[in-house]
Amino acid sequence: MKVATKNQYAVITGASQGLGKAFALSLAKRKHNLILISLPNQNLKGLAQHIKETYKVEVPYFETDFSSDENILSLTNELNKNYDVDILINNAGTGGTKKLEDVSLNYLNTIIQVNVKATSIFIHQLLPNLKQQSRAYILNVSSIAAFSPIGYKTVYPASKAFVHSFSLGLSEELKDSNISVSVINPGAMKTNPEITARIEKQGFLGKLTLLEPEKVAEYSIRKMFKGKIFILINPMSWFFSTLLPNWIKIPMMTNIVKREA
């Protein structure tokens, strides 16, 4: 088990609940200091306080909306000025199931901004900081959806395919450096009431591959510290999504999620 140097911090985005919170708890148990980031008004203060008291680690926290580059840049500047960051977990992400003709421009922009741009900007801005540490880790959260285009979701799987591709490319680019880059592609997790309701609507197939966020986080952190690049979370879903040809899987996946639209 890796124990961090006293002054190093793990930055976790989307940390107030779900998988992000599970990552935070998993690292706190390892006595790693955390920097928690969430949208405003998600009771992040309460979570930070709880982790600080329970695990005796430092837990500064920041609330901001990633929907503008300026917000992300002002946050990363502050982090670079004040903290040594040795772990960056890009967990924040957003999506939905709607007919493309029914969505607003804001809906499209937010998915691309949070999933694609925030992930890229965070890494780009924190890279010099990560390089200064003796050993550093980046863990990006993609999705099993990265392996299959899906009607009514369209932008979300495409954005997660970006995260997967970006991670593998960056990992190769940094392979001789102190920074190890990992990516996970989890299947459905019951992380919040909205997602839970969506999964319930997907019927048998949706429920079959359900994952617990705490187990996903713990497994991912273990593999991340071992320097694993592609951390396979759900082998069965991955096997089917890479094995099945597009003419079978795209209509099949689209039919499954259509009930949510």
Ligand SMILES: NC(=O)c1ccc[n+]([C@@H]2O[C@H](COP(=O)([O-])OP(=O)(O)OC[C@H]3O[C@@H](n4cnc5c(N)ncnc54)[C@H](OP(=O)(O)O)[C@@H]3O)[C@@H](O)[C@H]2O)c1
């Ligand atoms: N749940 C699943 O079934 C599933 C499956 C595959 C992949 N994933 C991926 O796993 C990651 C975590 O998902 P989750 O289910 O735990 O939570 P989630 O409800 O999908 O949301 C992820 C978190 O991202 C943060 N976020 C969303 N919009 C943001 C914005 N505009 N600015 C800043 N932060 C924003 C929020 O964090 P705060 O609430 O802390 O503000 C939000 O809780 C996501 O990247 C998701 O795409 C989830």
